[in-house]
Amino acid sequence: MKAVTKTGHTGSKTIQTGKGLGRVFTMRNVSLAALVIYFSVFMIYPIFKAFAGSMHDWNPLIGTYKWVGFDNFRLVLSDGLFWKSIGNTAVFCLVSVVFRIVLGLGLALLLSSKLVKAKDTLRGLFYMPTITPMVAVAFVWVWMFDPQFGMIDRVLGLDINWLKDPNWALPAVIIMTIWKDFGYAVVLYLGALMSLPRSVYEAAAIDGANAWQTFWKITLPLLKPMTLFIVITSLISYLQAYVQIMIMTGGGPGTQTYTISYLIFDEAFQKYKFGTASAMSVLLFLMTGILTILMFKASGDMNMEES
Amino acid sequence: MRARKMWSWILTGMLFILALITIIPFVWMFISSFAPNSEIVKVSGGIFPKPTTLSNYRGIQEKFDFLRLFLNSLFVSSFKTVVIIYTSAALGYVFSKMRFRGRNLIFGIVLSTMMVPWAVTIIPQYEMMTKFGWLDTYKALLAPGLVNAFGVFLFRQSIGGIPDEIVEAAKLDGAGDAVIFHRIILPMSRNSISALAIFTFLWNWEDYLWPFLMITDEKKQLLSVGLKMFSGRYGTDYGGLFAATSIAIIPVLVVYVVFQKQFIAGVASGSGK
Known part of the structure; x- marks a missing residue:
């Protein structure tokens, strides 16, 4: 079902834009690519970084970033x-x-x-x-x-x-x-x-x-x-x-x-x-x-x- | 019929009393902003201080460059509101009217970021901006937060309600997706645009922590942070603070009044399903 509608869609696209480049830079592809890149930088990466950071002794003022495992969690939970x-x-x-x-x-x-x-x-x-x-x-x-x-x-x-x-x-x-x-x-x-x-x-x-x-x-x-x-x-x-x-x-x-x-x-x-x-x-x-x-x-x- | 009319008056009157109680803090703030400090801190006397002077309003411009902060906030909030509406509408269109593999997965990921607390992302984002060397520039204020999951969700719901036939008919006439989006979808999305305009403008206008962390130059600072600085530095100048807050709430009220007609309908179509 999905595949059918998909080919149907790209089909109409071909008629309309014709050129190969136009098929790559469709509104769908451009906006999705922008979304994925943008979210990776400003959302996904920070989330991973927060998880990583929670395992480190991290102080930006004196520049420490040292692995401590679950010590921070132990500290917080106690x-x-x-x-x-x-x-x-x-x-x-x-x-x-x-x-x-x-x-x-x-x-x-x-x-x-x-x-x-x-x-x-x-x-x-x-x-x-x-x-x-x-x-x-x-x-x-x-x-x-x-x-x-x-x-x-x-x-x-x-x-x-x-x-x-x-x-x-x-x-x-x-x-x-x-x-x-x-x-x-x-x-x-x-x-x-x-x-x-x-x-x-x-x-x-x-x-x-x-x-x-x-x-x-x-x-x-x-x-x-x-x-x-x-x-x-x-x-x-x-x-x-x-x-x-x-x-x-x-x-x-x-x-x-x-x-x-x-x-x-x-x-x-x-x-x-x-x-x-x-x-x-x-x-x-x-x-x-x-x-x-x-x-x-x-x-x-x-x-x-x-x- | 007469009883019905009476009930109508009673109910309306009751609601107006409740509404007035709700806005009393604003009334009080507004009246106090025209009163000298000696009048505001008077222990005896009426509940509302006597408004007799404009000096509070003159004072905020002299003591800290109020107009400048106000315009900074206006610029940042307007810019982000316009961009967020545009990106949300475009992505809402992509997610509701186009079919492709992984559509639901990607939309699901976007949606689930709505429940990521600011506390999780803000430290890494802070560090990122430091590394980019964007501290104390408007790049740091403008670049993050140009895509809003709530906005994408709102538009996906409302654009999903537009019949597919309209899109198909336009395609048969030879219109591409971008043309359909700009000429048909956007004009039909007035309700969602209004709802999102009100929300995003407010969120950016009242945002405190991010500008507080990013901007150190007082001339570049935004109003919400400015208000806090103002209260700290001139701890006893309540008249000035009330004058500043009175002006600070005007832009959001204006945005609300402009967009309110379509706002309720936009909210209903977005979150009712």
Whole structure:
């Protein structure tokens, strides 16, 4: 089957370009060759280099690059801060993803209701935090959380030194992240809701299903591919989040808000320990891969009949 | 009918209240950017400082060459956005409408790079740029990241939705792939172009670590790194910081407003399947 269509394709090509050279430099060949070369240089090679680097004592400042086997991994895995960062990352990811899904789906359902007016404006307002640069809004939130002048304590009448309090620093960063990101899920769910088939809803209405049943039995299952997409892309991006931590807490107070990506940033570009940083990044890579595969597996098992 | 109208008002009103709560940090930042520092750090008084002055905006240009950083960022982000849209569309076309051996394998590899954390590739890329001698040049900022797996994925999905007959008909008329791509596929991909424009412009505009590592010359630096430097050096100048951030978010908002009409449809076609 493949071979047939392939010859069919090159056949039409011959008619059109004629010359031998034109057959080699087709759009397909040129773009694929460019892609392979480009990816090899900027993606594949760096990945291999990271794996190799994780086996070396590697410091670019003094120019060391010495084979040490699995020593870096042993060092990292026995480091308390590494495990603490993993724990923080797990909390950070879980809470942020759950809120992103719940808020995103809830608001998207409300916004898709026929009763709501001025949808474009509302959507734009909800999406505004998502399309503003993280560095910029992180600074604003440092100020929002300020115990003396900040808006949050004043409006809510609280007395919490959010970013300096060991118990509240991580929640503060998570609150800011949820605020920044829920718009992404709103927009994606709105897009998915728009493309749901009308006929299913009409059939449900004829069968006398109420709004609650329609939501649980029809809308939610039909949205499953989108939910999976949002959960996976969110997980991948939250595992890599560091900018808000760098700006809002610098990992502190103490090491209370270290996440795995902030730890790698710190290890690599503030301490210049490239070897151990590479070992950590390899571990992060493995975790991301395993989590992604697990998500696909879990959703596939639950969801055979729909897809 | 009347009850329906009332519900419509209540629901819309409720959502507007939620939306206003969402954007309060922006409102607050914007108002504060017109207030003197003494007003911002006042413990007593209202929640919003009184906007009375333009000196914060004048200050950022004098203290650090804000306009320059702004234009640098604008150039780098625009350049990369345009190139990424073009490469994504071309590869999306190749992967969705052309058949060849290893198509799914290559596409699978491209797609799987989406889950490679920046932390994995950034150290080797940093070293690579050092070896190339590209540190402190825009080559280092522009060369990596001109192909985007997410973009290729988005376009493969949307171009896959264009009927094969259209491509076949054009071929019968003697059009080559490049012609079909530029004359037919690209104009039909307006939704995906809009969605990707919004995403890539933002990603590049807010990118912090790469320019931070690559550029040391302050004149060449990008705005996101500049904001951090600004806050460190003038630690107490919140008015200036708010003025700078207020301007820093304008370009992304403009890009969103320009492309938003097609944006939702683009997102729906790209990731719904």
